Amino acid sequence: MNLYVFEAGRLTATMTIRLLNFSAEDVEWLLGLPHLRVTEEAV
Numbered sequence: 001m002n003l004y005v006f007e008a009g010r011l012t013a014t015m016t017i018r019l020l021n022f023s024a025e026d027v028e029w030l031l032g033l034p035h036l037r038v039t040e041e042a043v
Contacts, residue, residue, distance in 0.1 A: 003030075 001022070005015040030036065 001019045003017040003019055004013040007014050
C-alpha cells in the first residue's frame with residue numbers, strides 16, 4: 001500500500017510513502033487526521 005501526499009492545487013504527488021505493515025491502530029490514527037482526504041483509484 002502506498003500513501004501519496006498531494007499539495008492543494010497540484011496534480012502530482014509531493015511525497016510517496018510506502019507502507020508495508022500497518023496495525024489497526026496505525027490506520028485509525030491515519031484516517032483520523034483532520035486534513036486527510038482519502039480516495040481510491042484502481043490501477
